[in-house]
Amino acid sequence: MTTGALSRTEVELKVQLDRKDVLAAGVVRLTLRHPDGGPVPEWEPGAHIEFVLRDDLVRQYSLCGDPADRSTLQVAVLREPxxxxxxDYVHRELAEGDLLRIRGPRNHFPLMRAKKYLFLAGGIGITPILPMIDAVDRAGADWRLAYGGRSRDTMAFADELVARYGSRVSLSPQDETGRLDLDALLRRACRRTAIYCCGPESLLTDVENRFSSRNRGALHLERFTAKKVDAQTSGFEVELARSRLTLNVPEDRSILEVAEDAGVPVMSSCQEGICGTCETPVLDGVPDHRDSLLTEAERAANQTMMICVSRTCGKRLVLDL
Structure with a gap:
């Protein structure tokens, strides 16, 4: 079990799609191997990898297999019409034997050490939770999982979880029992409980709204879609210290776009502030954080920012870029 975030070291490599299995309605599991049979990259619970499906189609998927198994990587993908x-590309185009380009692993959802854990999963949000549950169970920690979905046939890994862990797991298919009773679940969680939640934005927002700023440190979220930000936008100046460039960022463009236009190589992917690929160190200035990734403490520290969406609270920023 980790006690903090992993290092930012990552790799880019080609892997082979060894198996493609249907897990539930609209959900497939991809099992990936190194083409020459070598070990796959190390990772820890909460990590994801980036699929470069085409140059213009890059997506992130949570790892859901066994971190101790260096022979394969596994992800589960929900088809979203x-x-x-x-x-859609994963479900329609990828076939067993195909070679895929991946980047990572990256971990912005690390499993912290705690006395107790409450895991809340909605739909495909179960994927990063699976290796977390395995880790805390092996460590002998006290934990519970509440897993909701539209219907039982859409809930990947549900039967497997109940068979393995019994009463620690509660399933809430919405068409049978309604939505997760968050008030009851959170009321029963004691102060020393770390709460990990992943799923649709409606679930994450509902959970966040039940936490005050004083107790939000116990809450750990991972988003698959960007959180809506209602904020005014104006132009500003950004200095890219390593590139020795000072650029104007107009109100209708991002720092990322302006930097790329100036010929500065920047890794990026989602361009929505949810994957962390473009995270950049801040040398001076106060960022206006508009991402869906950094914690409140990380935002207050102002050491890094996601330049695909975030801007500045002042007129100027200096970045280590």
Whole structure:
């Protein structure tokens, strides 16, 4: 079990799609291997990898296998008909034997040490929770999982979880029992309980709204979609210290876009502030954080920012870029 975030070291490599299994309605599991049989990258619970499906189609998926198994990586992907095309590509185009480009692993949802754990999962949000549960169970920690979904047939890993862990797991198919009773679940959680939640934005928002700023340190969230930010936007100046450039960022463009136009190489992916790929150190100035990733403490520290969406509270920023 980790006690903090992993290092930012990551790799880019090609892997082979070894197996593609249907887990539930609209959900497939991909099992990936190194083409020459070598070990896959190390990772810890909460990590995700980035699929470069095409140059213009890059998506992130949580790892849901066994971190101790260096022979494979596993992800589970929900097909979203109204999505941006990534999940549809995975379901329709990828076949066993295909070679895929991946980056990572990255971990912005690390499993912290705690006395007790409450895991809240909605739909495909179960994926990063699975290795967390395995880790805390092996460590002998006290934990519970409340897992909700639209219907039982859409809830991947549900039967497997109940068979393995019994009464520690409670399932809430919405068409049978309604939505998760968050008030009851959170009321029963004691002060020393770390709460990990992943799922649709409606679930994350409902959970966040039940926490005050004083007790939000116990809450750990991972978003698959960007959190809505209602804020005014104006232009500003950004200095890229390593590139020795000072650029104007107009109100209708991001720092990332302006930097790329100036020929500065920047790694990016989601361009929504949820994947962490473009996280950049801040040398001077106060960022206006508009991402869906950094914790309140990390935002207050103002050491890094996601330049795909975040801006500045003043007129100027200096970045280590």
């Amino acid at each position: 109204d999505g941006r095309g990534g999940s």
